Amino acid sequence: MPNTKEFDNTVNIGIESSPLDLPVITGTYDEKGIDISKLLAKTGHVTLDIGFKNTGSTTSTITYIDGDKGVLEHRGYRIEDLASEASFLEVCFLLLKEHLPKRAELDEFVGSVQDYITPPAGIKAILDAMPDDTHPMGMLSAIFASLSGFYPESLDSWTSEEVRWRTIYRLLGHMPGICAYIHRRKANLEYIDPNPSLGYVENFLYMMSGKVDPVVADALDTLLILHADHEQNCSASTVRFVGSSQVNLFASISAGNSALWGPLHGGANQAVLEMLEAIKNDGGDTDKYLDKAKDKNDPFRLMGFGHRVYKNHDPRAKVIKRYADVVLDKLEVEDPVLSIAKGLERAALNDPYFSDRKLFPNVDFYSGIIYRALGIPVDMFTVMFALGRLPGWIAQWKEMREGNEPIGRPRQIYTGHDTRPYIPIGDR
Numbered sequence: 414m415p416n417t418k419e420f421d422n423t424v425n426i427g428i429e430s431s432p433l434d435l436p437v438i439t440g441t442y443d444e445k446g447i448d449i450s451k452l453l454a455k456t457g458h459v460t461l462d463i464g465f466k467n468t469g470s471t472t473s474t475i476t477y478i479d480g481d482k483g484v485l486e487h488r489g490y491r492i493e494d495l496a497s498e499a500s501f502l503e504v505c506f507l508l509l510k511e512h513l514p515k516r517a518e519l520d521e522f523v524g525s526v527q528d529y530i531t532p533p534a535g536i537k538a539i540l541d542a543m544p545d546d547t548h549p550m551g552m553l554s555a556i557f558a559s560l561s562g563f564y565p566e567s568l569d570s571w572t573s574e575e576v577r578w579r580t581i582y583r584l585l586g587h588m589p590g591i592c593a594y595i596h597r598r599k600a601n602l603e604y605i606d607p608n609p610s611l612g613y614v615e616n617f618l619y620m621m622s623g624k625v626d627p628v629v630a631d632a633l634d635t636l637l638i639l640h641a642d643h644e645q646n647c648s649a650s651t652v653r654f655v656g657s658s659q660v661n662l663f664a665s666i667s668a669g670n671s672a673l674w675g676p677l678h679g680g681a682n683q684a685v686l687e688m689l690e691a692i693k694n695d696g697g698d699t700d701k702y703l704d705k706a707k708d709k710n711d712p713f714r715l716m717g718f719g720h721r722v723y724k725n726h727d728p729r730a731k732v733i734k735r736y737a738d739v740v741l742d743k744l745e746v747e748d749p750v751l752s753i754a755k756g757l758e759r760a761a762l763n764d765p766y767f768s769d770r771k772l773f774p775n776v777d778f779y780s781g782i783i784y785r786a787l788g789i790p791v792d793m794f795t796v797m798f799a800l801g802r803l804p805g806w807i808a809q810w811k812e813m814r815e816g817n818e819p820i821g822r823p824r825q826i827y828t829g830h831d832t833r834p835y836i837p838i839g840d841r
Contacts, residue, residue: 485643641802
């Protein structure tokens with residue numbers, strides 16, 4: 414059981430000589446948060462925290478991150494243990510049902526997801542109607558939103574627990590097929606329908622390419638686990654915020670997916686490969702670009718190194734690095750871009766400039782390498798991210814719903830014109 418969160422302390426602030434005691438909430442690992450929910454009512458003041466870097470939007474029992482120590486846990490389990498021991502659907506169960514499943518529980522869960530492995534037939538028609546140059550993430554957001562039309566009962570997913578779980582199973586079950594359909598639509602290939610005899614990840618690979626390699630499937634399963642949730646990031650917060658209006662789950666997930674699309678979030682692994690392509694096109698001199706990265710007057714940034722949250726090693730990168738090596742060896746890929754990536758990795762790990770600043774390769778660096786080796790186009794990388802992140806988004810929406818959180822409504826500090834007289838257009 415998670416630790417009970419209680420107000421066990423207060424801090425005192427003085428606003429215009431009026432002292433105010435604000436309660437302090439303490440988390441499982443002794444994190445401290447000052448509860449300012451009554452600040453406006455009691456003082457007439459609000460806080461200003463642009464980007465919400467110092468503001469906790471909720472309490473949560475799903476994911477814990479300690480960026481200084483390089484720790485990531487889901488429901489109290491270390492990501493390293495989950496990645497090495499669990500399957501992706503087992504981690505989905507953990508995120509959604511709050512405990513590791515027994516065999517019978519997992520079999521039932523997998524069966525419920527497998528019941529919905531075939532997306533609605535109309536999904537293909539929607540994809541076919543889109544312009545050829547539509548970005549895959551635009552396609553995915555549109556498909557998510559359209560699902561409420563295919564399943565109008567999902568509009569009751571807010572109030573009915575039965576409908577809520579059926580909607581969750583549908584989303585998880587449809588997701589591999591939807592992502593594979595998007596890939597084949599962009600590649601102008603015939604769609605491949607699911608094979609019910611295959612597992613979740615194996616079926617996705619089959620629908621993508623018509624073939625399944627067990628080594629690749631194992632690596633991809635692990636990569637999906639590493640992306641399953643990451644606390645209150647931009648897309649997860651978007652899912653919760655949009656969902657707080659009591660909109661259906663499909664619409665909330667569509668909004669979160671659109672947030673993921675941005676290059677500062679889910680598009681980071683795409684930026685890694687674009688950087689590597691640029692280095693290759695400039696002659697492939699990794700030393701030149703390492704020097705550029707160290708030059709504070711040079712705008713060049715070494716993509717895929719360091720992390721906004723982790724001030725030490727990204728624990729996910731430690732895991733996926735092993736799989737990147739296995740996949741590259743298994744597939745025997747001869748690719749100058751991947752050779753440049755491995756050269757950058759070796760050089761940066763041995764360069765004190767990067768190690769002293771904790772600029773280690775992160776999960777986006779290695780995931781991009783794996784996707785490239787699998788022949789997945791760069792503009793599909795963020796769709797792959799979404800495939801892994803879906804259970805985390807659903808868990809965040811479900812927690813927000815079951816906690817009856819109020820509708821999100823941030824405040825602002827208005828800095829525009831004060832009241833002005835309206836001047837008729839002829840007099841302006």
